[in-house]
Amino acid sequence: MAVDKKTLKELFSRTLKIRLFEEKVWDLFGENIVPGTLHLYLGQEAVAAGVTTALKKSDWIQSSHRGHGHVVAKGADMNAALAELLGKKTGSCKGKGGSMHITQLDVGVLGATGVVASGLPIAVGAALSCQMRKTDEVVACFFGDGASNNGTFGESLNMSAIWKLPLVWIVENNFYAMGTPIKMTCPSSTVAQRAEAYCIPSKVVDGNNALEVYEATIEAVKRAREGGGPTLIECQTYRMKGHSRFDPAKYRPKEEADYWLSEEKDAVNVIQKIAIEQGAITEKDADKIRAKLQKDVDKAGEFAKKSEFPEPAEALDDVFAEAI
Amino acid sequence: MAVDKKTLKELFSRTLKIRLFEEKVWDLFGENIVPGTLHLYLGQEAVAAGVTTALKKSDWIQSSHRGHGHVVAKGADMNAALAELLGKKTGSCKGKGGSMHITQLDVGVLGATGVVASGLPIAVGAALSCQMRKTDEVVACFFGDGASNNGTFGESLNMSAIWKLPLVWIVENNFYAMGTPIKMTCPSSTVAQRAEAYCIPSKVVDGNNALEVYEATIEAVKRAREGGGPTLIECQTYRMKGHSRFDPAKYRPKEEADYWLSEEKDAVNVIQKIAIEQGAITEKDADKIRAKLQKDVDKAGEFAKKSEFPEPAEALDDVFAEAI
Amino acid sequence: MAEITYREALKQGLREEMLRDERVFLLGEDIGLNWGGAFKVSKGLAEEFGEDRVRDTPISENTIAGAAVGAAITGMVPVAEIMFGDLITLAMDQICNQAAKMRYMFGGQTSVPLVIRTVFGGGKNLASHHSQSLESWFMHTPGLKVAVPAFASDVKGLIKTAIRDPDPVLFAEHKLVYDKTEEVPDDEDYLIPFGQAKVRREGADVTLWGTFLMLHKALEVAEELQKEGISVEVIDPRTLVPLDTKTLIESVKKTGRLVLVTEETKTGATTAEVAAIVQEEAFDWLDAPIKRVNAPDTPVPFSPPLENFFIPDNKRIAQAVRDIV
Amino acid sequence: MAEITYREALKQGLREEMLRDERVFLLGEDIGLNWGGAFKVSKGLAEEFGEDRVRDTPISENTIAGAAVGAAITGMVPVAEIMFGDLITLAMDQICNQAAKMRYMFGGQTSVPLVIRTVFGGGKNLASHHSQSLESWFMHTPGLKVAVPAFASDVKGLIKTAIRDPDPVLFAEHKLVYDKTEEVPDDEDYLIPFGQAKVRREGADVTLWGTFLMLHKALEVAEELQKEGISVEVIDPRTLVPLDTKTLIESVKKTGRLVLVTEETKTGATTAEVAAIVQEEAFDWLDAPIKRVNAPDTPVPFSPPLENFFIPDNKRIAQAVRDIV
Ligand SMILES: Cc1ncc(C[n+]2csc(CCOP(=O)(O)OP(=O)(O)O)c2C)c(N)n1
Numbered sequence A, B: 001m002a003v004d005k006k007t008l009k010e011l012f013s014r015t016l017k018i019r020l021f022e023e024k025v026w027d028l029f030g031e032n033i034v035p036g037t038l039h040l041y042l043g044q045e046a047v048a049a050g051v052t053t054a055l056k057k058s059d060w061i062q063s064s065h066r067g068h069g070h071v072v073a074k075g076a077d078m079n080a081a082l083a084e085l086l087g088k089k090t091g092s093c094k095g096k097g098g099s100m101h102i103t104q105l106d107v108g109v110l111g112a113t114g115v116v117a118s119g120l121p122i123a124v125g126a127a128l129s130c131q132m133r134k135t136d137e138v139v140a141c142f143f144g145d146g147a148s149n150n151g152t153f154g155e156s157l158n159m160s161a162i163w164k165l166p167l168v169w170i171v172e173n174n175f176y177a178m179g180t181p182i183k184m185t186c187p188s189s190t191v192a193q194r195a196e197a198y199c200i201p202s203k204v205v206d207g208n209n210a211l212e213v214y215e216a217t218i219e220a221v222k223r224a225r226e227g228g229g230p231t232l233i234e235c236q237t238y239r240m241k242g243h244s245r246f247d248p249a250k251y252r253p254k255e256e257a258d259y260w261l262s263e264e265k266d267a268v269n270v271i272q273k274i275a276i277e278q279g280a281i282t283e284k285d286a287d288k289i290r291a292k293l294q295k296d297v298d299k300a301g302e303f304a305k306k307s308e309f310p311e312p313a314e315a316l317d318d319v320f321a322e323a324i
Numbered sequence C, D: 001m002a003e004i005t006y007r008e009a010l011k012q013g014l015r016e017e018m019l020r021d022e023r024v025f026l027l028g029e030d031i032g033l034n035w036g037g038a039f040k041v042s043k044g045l046a047e048e049f050g051e052d053r054v055r056d057t058p059i060s061e062n063t064i065a066g067a068a069v070g071a072a073i074t075g076m077v078p079v080a081e082i083m084f085g086d087l088i089t090l091a092m093d094q095i096c097n098q099a100a101k102m103r104y105m106f107g108g109q110t111s112v113p114l115v116i117r118t119v120f121g122g123g124k125n126l127a128s129h130h131s132q133s134l135e136s137w138f139m140h141t142p143g144l145k146v147a148v149p150a151f152a153s154d155v156k157g158l159i160k161t162a163i164r165d166p167d168p169v170l171f172a173e174h175k176l177v178y179d180k181t182e183e184v185p186d187d188e189d190y191l192i193p194f195g196q197a198k199v200r201r202e203g204a205d206v207t208l209w210g211t212f213l214m215l216h217k218a219l220e221v222a223e224e225l226q227k228e229g230i231s232v233e234v235i236d237p238r239t240l241v242p243l244d245t246k247t248l249i250e251s252v253k254k255t256g257r258l259v260l261v262t263e264e265t266k267t268g269a270t271t272a273e274v275a276a277i278v279q280e281e282a283f284d285w286l287d288a289p290i291k292r293v294n295a296p297d298t299p300v301p302f303s304p305p306l307e308n309f310f311i312p313d314n315k316r317i318a319q320a321v322r323d324i325v
């Protein structure tokens, strides 16, 4: 597939944007001003970048507990996103959600969820809605390797298949669910093998390569829009940090971690190299894009920091449309 | 595989025993003395007969909501089984369970359950227990085609695979879940295809042929006992009656029903023919066996009918080991 | 106004809302052409609205509920059916963690206009897995509204309100009231607001509050007790969330006595919450302890004599009233 | 006796039972070598007992619980962990329909000797899906026993009793008490019987009953109020099923006043049941309405000021006491 230069540039800048966003989160975390826990997207940026670049603005994504990258990639306001992580009133969820529920519906994020694999049924419903409303909208649903062991996985894949829903299942296989290596809990060598059970076509791609992810998604989205039903794409990737806030991830074998965390495998480097090689950007462009994005992210950080916390009694709002 | 005459005779008589038992249930139902609903096993007898004949007494079975045939085949006391269906104090569950919970643990029935697909996780635990207790016991778990759409299916198959549990998954594919044809809810042409997702070997057999079921089970049980892990066997069969008590099953296409409900496909006829052809029994033997079984079943019916109902306050017993 | 069954009234409500708003659709197991719902509530609707809008699903309770959530937040108005209330155990995450919390945890960004219909209660000898009354779990789930219609007129007005409500509604029905009949308005906009109890019978000596079949029994008991000279007021909450405590407390202030009766197992039933509220808010008006009449703390047994013992009967209800007057 | 944390005491209890009885084993997500449990309760046990008996599982909550059931009825004694109480929504069928009902619906044919451990409560800014307190659902499930240890000595004695109990136990822990320390007996047969409340502090004017972190706050409040001349008796139920109503009612008969405090959302909380019982059984001894202090009926919010508002604090507890003395 020939990918145009504009798209390559977009893939690069989206990947980088997530990286810089997450580095900012990591810094804020270091300042000890991020309440609760965090599941960083660092390392997996190419997945969200590749998938969302293949979507239209009117398309939807369903996020997971590791959602920062998804929402930023789909175009969420970074100010509101960072403010949410700090629990501020200006956050996209008014401080009620935090890292695990970071969500901006008006850019097409159906939601981030703290319950592993709970996004899959919701994605089914959203895709059913796209179909029933006779739109050409498509849903992409992100979830982890670990999530594919949960009951909703089979139920949801099946429902998407029998109804030929406009859905793209994105498995982010980072080879671990918390400290549990996927090979301990999954007998097959890929998660993708499980899609065949429901006659769903699947593909395994390098999840650190935004272009590969993009190409696979474009094809899947096309099929979905044309009424061809769901596709499953397994993006193999790796967490740069541990699972959550305080996890040093010592359980990972050194060679494995070295391989994945090398300069050559780095998601930003990979797409930067491709974009430069294919003449989409120059080194200089890359620097300029980086500087611009860094500025945006820094500004978002400032915004989040200087925003107010919600008033305590706001805890009582938003339970129902009208208070009962 | 060469199957000895004794086994052929056993397959015949077990198939027939279930048939006669269920006909008795149908009669009692006609007398309007069976409370609640009923999921008859009529038509599927060869599955339970074939599977249980391949098991040892010390092996276990997990039943479903369509359990009469399973428990009778595993050797449950017919008096207690019929009494249970009538809600009598002498029932195997003292009248507390009825049709959907008909169970006799001391012959190796782990339980019948009213929640579709809820037996699968229990079978996983029982098989894990067989393994951890270092026994050679094996578990066979019965469930329907419809059950394979429930979340526990994937979870349980997976767990059985990763732990190489001594388990045989028996799908009774009767092509319907209540009124829903399986082709409406399952994109593949067999349920067995789903086993591959978990690297579980599988086989599709004629579920109206007890010998085929037996042979497939023998092989699976051997693998399980030797530590080779689970197998899935899809037994294709058909309900002679509707789903439950009052279902006339009008939704089934005539040709389909005619095919399955023909004399040649009848589970009892099929195994009787084989047993006679292979010299395991004569026509006369068959009649003798039938007469003997009919007598047992009739006696069980009498026993059940003349048994007392429990005292109302017995509703308070058996909640805990000791009343709290 | 025609006298129709609860089942029929419910179907009327569903049908009218489907005619009014094309975003409304039904999904669930065996609700469509071949069966029409385990209790025949949707019988005929697939024929009328097509299999798309009356959608049979696989046996996947959690994904049925979750699909309703996803559809609700993207412009549809799903009414999902969980065939038996006992099976809602499989859909608790999507109902209680997702549907109920979504508006809140996303800071008000979305409404979740869906209805989960299910059916509770025993009395049909269906044993432990098809007879439970689990409504208190949902009353304890912030973000959910909970309807408990016991009469044909209410079930119609409440299902229509539930469908038009922007928030998720757990719409509980009861097996033994499907066949009860009542006069039911034909008006397309016949809506019963949530949170308004109905005084089903006026009385002076004691207040009887209950739900579902127990409410029908309460009315019978009230008639019986009238003969003994005891005047019983009978209150139907109609919805548990929001709960109309005002009507109840006014009644208790008048009668000074309260008996609560539901088919739930006693410990942790909805009656516990109501008792706790009333003793707090009407402490000085209570002339006797609030009595609760519930099923015992056991699973639901199969055999008729056992199940009959399990489900509160008129005698137990009447006795509870007599105990405090 | 050594002063150790609740976490350590719990681990001691698990370890001692695993040493005593080789049928005892643990299963759950990330409880083994690589993690030792999300709250590190089982840290070191996989190293000691092997990965077979401290078994990491896939993320399959319903099958984890169901596997425990299957193992329990065939000769093992499983202790299954559901990593967060909120995720137990996925295992409700196996816990509430299977484990809890099996002895009953099979007419006493089998015991179901298993323990489901999970952890409730907020206070760590983990938001709506990792902070709930859902114990009342299980209190409302006949056939389950429910333990709610709040102190290190109790958690050890209760987990040992739970493991030796022939019936299924929902063993609830609380995130913010894992680090609380107390003197804990070393005795291998140190068992705390279910159904025996503990008077954690004696007092004369008002009874304070609560669970988990709220119990710790209640004790602080009691100290504060002492200075105002209010003498508070503090009661810890330790188990909700069986529930020791005797100790509580004796206390109320002495003080005439009762405040109930838990971190649950108010409507349908365990405090409702307790209030309902006490108003019924000690009606004539109550000098004031029973007060309930709970979280508001909202999902659990993320941001610190919101969550702090959500979780009852000493001020609210003290005020409730002052309101009725
Ligand atoms: C249903 C459920 N079970 C357990 C957890 C605790 N938990 C949070 S993240 C996680 C691992 C998820 O692994 P995976 O799906 O591979 O996603 P990753 O974290 O690797 O992105 C677990 C077990 C949870 N949040 N939800």
Ligand SMILES: Cc1ncc(C[n+]2csc(CCOP(=O)(O)OP(=O)(O)O)c2C)c(N)n1
Pocket (backbone or CB within 6 Å): B039, B065, B066, B114, B115, B116, B117, B143, B144, B145, B146, B147, B148, B150, B172, B174, B176, B177, B178, B243, C029, C059, C061, C083, C087, C090
């Ligand atoms: C979890 C669950 N969902 C729905 C039901 C209602 N129900 C009872 S049997 C049945 C169909 C089951 O189909 P299948 O698994 O194929 O078994 P069969 O009845 O054909 O033997 C349904 C939907 C139930 N009991 N449990």
Ligand SMILES: [Mg+2]
Pocket (backbone or CB within 6 Å): A144, A145, A146, A172, A173, A174, A175, A176, A177, A178
């Ligand atoms: Mg992972």
Ligand SMILES: [Mg+2]
Pocket (backbone or CB within 6 Å): B144, B145, B146, B172, B173, B174, B175, B176, B177, B178
């Ligand atoms: Mg079937």
